[in-house]
Amino acid sequence: MRLQADIHDGVGILRLQGRFVTGSDGDLVSAQNSLEASGIAHAIIDLSAVPYIDSTGLAFVVELHKSLAQRGGQLVLAGPNARVREVLEMTRIAEIVPVYDDVEDAEGALRGEVLC
Secondary structure, three states: OEEEEEEEOOEEEEEEEOOEOOOOHHHHHHHHHHHHHOOOOEEEEEEEEOOOEOHHHHHHHHHHHHHHHHOOOEEEEEOOOHHHHHHHHHOOHHHOOOEEOOHHHHHHHHHHHOOO
16 A cells, blocks of 8 residues: 655545555554644544555544544545445444545535544
């Protein structure tokens, strides 16, 4: 899996590409640490190029959600395909971490609901 981390107007955007599975968590932890070090409290995980997510990916989503919430922030997910969305719904993660169709919708929701 490849990871590109950006900050756009105070929101961290983690763009993932490839399978979100065991063995890909080293770069994710590094990205999470970078967000924390830079003081970013709101983040989007862009899943639009992720064909599959396993328990490692789900654990990362939950941990990042908890970390951001502890600092008064919020995590949202963007662009999952039908398979990934189904996993998020079956595991009930979609009930605690909002899921949007794309990054633009996710960013708009963060700005409208959290950052105002």
